[in-house]
Amino acid sequence: MSLVVMKFGGSSLANADKMKRVAERIIIKKKSGNKVIAVVSAPGDTTDDLIKMADKITCNPSIREMDMLLATGEMISISLLAMTIGAMGEKVISMTGPQAGILANDDYTRARIREINPQKINDQLAKDNIVIVAGFQALNSIGDVTTLGRGGSDLTAVALAAALKSDSCEIYSDVEGVYTTDPRFVKDAKKIDYISYDEMLEMAGSGSQVLQSRSIEVAKKFNVEIHSRSTFSENEGTIITSEEKIKGKKMESFSISGISFDKNQVKFTISVLDAPDIVAKIFSHCSKVGIIIDMLSQSVSNKTNIISFVVNRSDIKKTQEELDKITSDYRVSISCDKHVAKVSIIGVGIKSHGIVAAKMFETLHKSNIGINMVSISEIKISCIINESDVLKALEEIHKEFGLSKK
Amino acid sequence: MSLVVMKFGGSSLANADKMKRVAERIIIKKKSGNKVIAVVSAPGDTTDDLIKMADKITCNPSIREMDMLLATGEMISISLLAMTIGAMGEKVISMTGPQAGILANDDYTRARIREINPQKINDQLAKDNIVIVAGFQALNSIGDVTTLGRGGSDLTAVALAAALKSDSCEIYSDVEGVYTTDPRFVKDAKKIDYISYDEMLEMAGSGSQVLQSRSIEVAKKFNVEIHSRSTFSENEGTIITSEEKIKGKKMESFSISGISFDKNQVKFTISVLDAPDIVAKIFSHCSKVGIIIDMLSQSVSNKTNIISFVVNRSDIKKTQEELDKITSDYRVSISCDKHVAKVSIIGVGIKSHGIVAAKMFETLHKSNIGINMVSISEIKISCIINESDVLKALEEIHKEFGLSKK
Numbered sequence: 001m002s003l004v005v006m007k008f009g010g011s012s013l014a015n016a017d018k019m020k021r022v023a024e025r026i027i028i029k030k031k032s033g034n035k036v037i038a039v040v041s042a043p044g045d046t047t048d049d050l051i052k053m054a055d056k057i058t059c060n061p062s063i064r065e066m067d068m069l070l071a072t073g074e075m076i077s078i079s080l081l082a083m084t085i086g087a088m089g090e091k092v093i094s095m096t097g098p099q100a101g102i103l104a105n106d107d108y109t110r111a112r113i114r115e116i117n118p119q120k121i122n123d124q125l126a127k128d129n130i131v132i133v134a135g136f137q138a139l140n141s142i143g144d145v146t147t148l149g150r151g152g153s154d155l156t157a158v159a160l161a162a163a164l165k166s167d168s169c170e171i172y173s174d175v176e177g178v179y180t181t182d183p184r185f186v187k188d189a190k191k192i193d194y195i196s197y198d199e200m201l202e203m204a205g206s207g208s209q210v211l212q213s214r215s216i217e218v219a220k221k222f223n224v225e226i227h228s229r230s231t232f233s234e235n236e237g238t239i240i241t242s243e244e245k246i247k248g249k250k251m252e253s254f255s256i257s258g259i260s261f262d263k264n265q266v267k268f269t270i271s272v273l274d275a276p277d278i279v280a281k282i283f284s285h286c287s288k289v290g291i292i293i294d295m296l297s298q299s300v301s302n303k304t305n306i307i308s309f310v311v312n313r314s315d316i317k318k319t320q321e322e323l324d325k326i327t328s329d330y331r332v333s334i335s336c337d338k339h340v341a342k343v344s345i346i347g348v349g350i351k352s353h354g355i356v357a358a359k360m361f362e363t364l365h366k367s368n369i370g371i372n373m374v375s376i377s378e379i380k381i382s383c384i385i386n387e388s389d390v391l392k393a394l395e396e397i398h399k400e401f402g403l404s405k406k
Numbered sequence: 407m408s409l410v411v412m413k414f415g416g417s418s419l420a421n422a423d424k425m426k427r428v429a430e431r432i433i434i435k436k437k438s439g440n441k442v443i444a445v446v447s448a449p450g451d452t453t454d455d456l457i458k459m460a461d462k463i464t465c466n467p468s469i470r471e472m473d474m475l476l477a478t479g480e481m482i483s484i485s486l487l488a489m490t491i492g493a494m495g496e497k498v499i500s501m502t503g504p505q506a507g508i509l510a511n512d513d514y515t516r517a518r519i520r521e522i523n524p525q526k527i528n529d530q531l532a533k534d535n536i537v538i539v540a541g542f543q544a545l546n547s548i549g550d551v552t553t554l555g556r557g558g559s560d561l562t563a564v565a566l567a568a569a570l571k572s573d574s575c576e577i578y579s580d581v582e583g584v585y586t587t588d589p590r591f592v593k594d595a596k597k598i599d600y601i602s603y604d605e606m607l608e609m610a611g612s613g614s615q616v617l618q619s620r621s622i623e624v625a626k627k628f629n630v631e632i633h634s635r636s637t638f639s640e641n642e643g644t645i646i647t648s649e650e651k652i653k654g655k656k657m658e659s660f661s662i663s664g665i666s667f668d669k670n671q672v673k674f675t676i677s678v679l680d681a682p683d684i685v686a687k688i689f690s691h692c693s694k695v696g697i698i699i700d701m702l703s704q705s706v707s708n709k710t711n712i713i714s715f716v717v718n719r720s721d722i723k724k725t726q727e728e729l730d731k732i733t734s735d736y737r738v739s740i741s742c743d744k745h746v747a748k749v750s751i752i753g754v755g756i757k758s759h760g761i762v763a764a765k766m767f768e769t770l771h772k773s774n775i776g777i778n779m780v781s782i783s784e785i786k787i788s789c790i791i792n793e794s795d796v797l798k799a800l801e802e803i804h805k806e807f808g809l810s811k812k
Contacts, residue, residue, distance in 0.1 A: 016462040056422040057486055058493035068500050069485035072478035079475035080463060087464035094474050099549060143505060
């Protein structure tokens with residue numbers, strides 16, 4: 001008998017009808033002779049609605065109380081889904097994150113899973129129950145509920161799959177899998193059959209919303225094979241697994257897996273005199289308050305450091321504040337370009353095949369799209385461009401690299 | 407330093423503005439030099455909304471899952487209220503029922519509190535925190551969340567007041583206290599300053615919605631004085647306490663405290679031949695499925711038993727089913743009058759002063775209101791009348807017994 005972890009996102013649970021479809025999929029899996037754990041997110045827009053409630057009260061809520069509030073969303077999903085499955089005649093039990101033995105550290109709103117105590121889940125599976133687990137939430141050392149950050153339900157699913165050594169981990173959403181680029185913007189985008197953890201990490205980090213990055217990191221660490229697929233179709237989705245397992249299937253020396261983009265970017269540029277340690281300071285201050293610096297370039301001329309870097313748009317204010325603190329003792333000018341975007345090509349072996357970068361730059365150039373900044377890693381090339389050029393860039397690159405369906 | 411338990415109902419927490427007023431009241435209490443525990447219900451119509459969600463899925467949900475679902479309502483209240491108080495600069499922490507150490511038996515949806523382990527609450531009070539506790543919910547022996555039945559937040563407040571030996575237990579709602587009858591229907595209704603536990607129990611059991619009956623039973627058992635008052639005014643409300651404490655204030659040999667009514671009543675009448683044990687069977691069958699039989703009369707002539715009794719309107723279908731089972735082997739006719747109501751006069755010493763009953767019957771008679779059934783206890787006289795006569799009966803009795811304001 002196999003153990004399967006299935007995870008369903010909020011859009012698959014937005015109303016009673018959708019919940020029934022999810023219940024049917026779970027029951028079919030159970031009746032095919034599997035033990036089933038289903039991890040669920042909050043239904044529809046519930047999490048956003050809860051955040052709005054808190055916003056009406058204060059712009060700076062206690063993070064402990066925020067987690068207490070947000071955890072209710074997934075509790076609504078688990079109880080309603082368990083009722084649905086129960087009404088269809090199957091044995092089922094719901095569990096909150098704490099009840100499911102998911103233990104985390106004390107960082108409210110972005111807790112990290114410390115360990116999983118699977119005793120209670122195993123007891124219920126042994127009693128032939130389908131077990132519905134609330135994603136996104138965990139118990140900390142002092143008995144409080146904590147949440148795992150946006151997309152945390154993916155993490156719950158992968159962590160459970162790792163801890164319980166499940167035979168498969170299926171992440172269901174309203175898309176068919178991972179695409180060469182976002183099919184809402186590029187109609188020709190193609191579904192990818194197999195993608196490695198590292199490539200998927202780059203896709204996620206570059207703005208593709210299919211899977212949360214931390215869940216992929218954990219999947220990689222514990223070698224959990226993820227099947228990303230649609231709640232509403234029977235088609236095979238995308239398998240995210242190790243490079244070795246994929247190798248047989250990709251005969252070329254390198255291959256482009258996909259193109260991702262992220263429009264929520266802003267670029268800061270600082271010009272500062274006589275401050276050789278300024279980059280170190282920027283990094284240390286920003287990391288302390290949770291700002292992630294994505295690309296950074298530096299040039300020095302005549303003792304003037306010119307530093308540019310990119311952060312997420314939601315961090316503009318915090319970044320501005322930190323820069324003001326850091327540079328208060330210097331002669332400095334700070335500017336911020338709020339309308340930039342990042343476009344990335346992802347594929348194993350991309351760096352060692354300079355032709356890819358060349359072709360990307362050439363394509364952008366031909367399309368009259370200016371390149372603001374560039375970064376190249378083993379498996380990704382990213383360009384910062386103007387936000388208004390994103391769609392054009394996506395289409396041209398997608399076409400030029402032969403990723404389209406035909 | 408005194409310890410005060412304050413309880414706020416859902417209508418006092420229906421939006422951010424109302425929540426701020428509640429927060430202010432709590433903070434004032436704290437700043438007057440008290441330790442404060444605030445027990446809260448789910449905001450506004452949240453509980454009803456959650457029940458509707460479940461209704462869309464199945465008419466017969468798992469009761470364990472129902473409790474998992476309903477418990478989220480109070481979690482929303484505690485977190486939002488704690489944020490509100492925190493934003494006003496006070497130290498505050500929220501706790502679910504399980505976190506607050508409220509332990510109950512395993513009867514889902516109507517659990518009874520077994521004991522309270524006040525360790526965690528005491529720790530937080532010692533740290534000078536205002537403690538916000540989710541009403542209505544508890545932890546059972548196998549680690550599930552259970553709920554305490556409708557109005558269960560009152561019970562949470564009184565039980566905490568008893569367990570922590572608080573100096574006062576204030577139950578806030580949108581009315582000013584307990585009235586001689588429902589002021590929405592009788593404009594002249596007068597607020598009662600003091601009422602005994604027993605009288606209050608009769609008021610509650612007779613349809614007055616101010617306080618849940620079980621909470622009054624617990625208050626009586628542990629001698630917790632309850633102050634029922636309004637969230638939105640500074641006026642003194644009604645003190646519910648022991649008869650002895652009130653005695654000095656009531657000089658008459660007896661006094662009427664109030665008039666209550668309940669329109670959600672139905673009357674069953676059964677006529678059955680040769681069935682001397684039929685009443686016993688009705689009671690045992692109904693109690694097994696949780697139907698409460700309120701009044702019962704029986705007459706026998708020519709071996710024919712005629713039995714009438716009253717149940718809550720929501721139990722019509724269940725009662726019908728049980729009666730069908732019980733009487734399947736007899737020659738029987740069953741009828742049900744769906745439009746009856748109960749009007750009750752409540753006052754200590756009422757039974758020993760026959761004049762009260764006489765005056766009540768006379769008043770109804772003068773007003774052309776037929777009396778269907780009667781029951782008299784030590785402190786209550788109840789009449790079953792036609793539903794359409796309720797308002798008239800209320801007004802006339804209220805006037806006749808001199809309960810009006812002037």
